[in-house]
Amino acid sequence: MATIKRRYVFFADLRGSTALYETLGNAHATSVVTDVIRNLARRVPECGGQLVKTLGDGLMAVFPRAINAVTAAVQMQDDLERQPAPSDRPTPRVQLQIAISAGEVVEVGGDCFGDAVNVAARLLDHAGDSESLIGREVYDELPWEVRSRFRHLDKVHLRGRVEPAEVFLLARSKGPDTEVTHLESPSATHDALGVLLSWRGQPHRFLRDRMPVLLGRGAACGMKVEDARVSRTHARIDLMGGALQLTDLSINGTFVRFAGDDEVLSLRRGSCTLHGQGELGLGGSPNDASVATLRFSLIAHNDPPPPPFPPAAAPWQHR
Structure with a gap:
């Protein structure tokens, strides 16, 4: 019954x-x-x-x-x-x-x-x-x-x-191998409206009503990335208090390079605050041409609509 x-x-x-x-x-x-x-x-x-x-x-x-x-x-x-x-x-x-x-x-x-x-x-x-x-x-x-x-x-x-x-x-x-990394630039945007992600030249716009967004191979992911090194649920982008936070959920890690920086930030079950523009390597460094790499650009309040991805002349772009 x-x-x-x-x-x-x-x-x-x-x-x-x-x-x-x-x-x-x-x-x-x-x-x-x-x-x-x-x-x-x-x-x-x-x-x-x-x-x-x-x-x-x-x-x-x-x-x-x-x-x-x-x-x-x-x-x-x-x-x-x-x-x-x-x-x-x-x-x-x-x-x-x-x-x-x-x-x-x-x-x-x-x-x-x-x-x-x-x-x-x-x-x-x-x-x-x-x-x-x-x-x-x-x-x-x-x-x-x-x-x-x-x-x-x-x-x-x-x-x-x-x-x-x-x-x-x-x-x-959290223990030492799950410690959250908080990295903010002095110019970090704290009034973000969303984020523009580009994968294989195809831009995808994620505003507040589509947050958080999951990145990975799984059916539940708003940003699907098909690659052997990408986990089913690889990373998540949250909008919290006007700031965008990227969290790695994967086995192989998520790697971040901000525009104008040579340094690549490695996230392994950690987090960082996204700002400006840059690249996200899923499963490896964006410096490796074989790695699935997304370009990102924050969408801020009162900003004009951003381009699909940063201008080709930007020095940090190598593809």
Whole structure:
């Protein structure tokens, strides 16, 4: 018999499991992934939730209250950070993506269906390594001291939905290999309206109503870049407080060169503030002609419409 209840839908997914299979082999990697998911899943009943199902390298759960779901997210992320390496030899570490939404769900035969389930599943596409994302309804029902730990990402366009959704990112303390890089030029623009991205000579304009924008090979990406070194969800550009922030979500890294600079900034699960014009190398330096490289140009308030990409005479352009 089907029942309809208001629930907080929770999806968690491991990133990097494919590389684990390549390094350890199918049997060993399967054992490692299964153990990790089983250990993470025990946090669901401990935090007052119900485990709906495991999904290979992920899980789905529902919780009666927002605080229960967020507590489970924090504990799972902490558990994974403390997880020992699965082998004596160097192996890629897996990262956890989490998404939580709120709404009525239909419970049938131990499974759950409904709009809140769809929203959580699609919100997961926008989460990066070790990131936990929640929707506006979840955020509004949290105690104020918990809400202070979240950062507003403005509105996100979810696959298959017409109206954009407000999304919040859980801010967590990061270790040395996930430390966020904040790089701002003295002339950085803090009243950005959007960004113009050019890939293979084709310009794409992303204004506030299309932010944040995902870069990568996946179907959920607003800026699709087909290249072997580009991850399914490679990077994300957020508009926060009038400034554009680029965040690397990839395996191979994102590399930034600003117009007029010879130095190339390497982002590996880090972030930087974009300003002016420049190039983004997805999976390698823009100095390497074989790397998928996008040109970017910020769109600022009261600026005239920018050209599709900087003038060919610009010294930093080499293609």
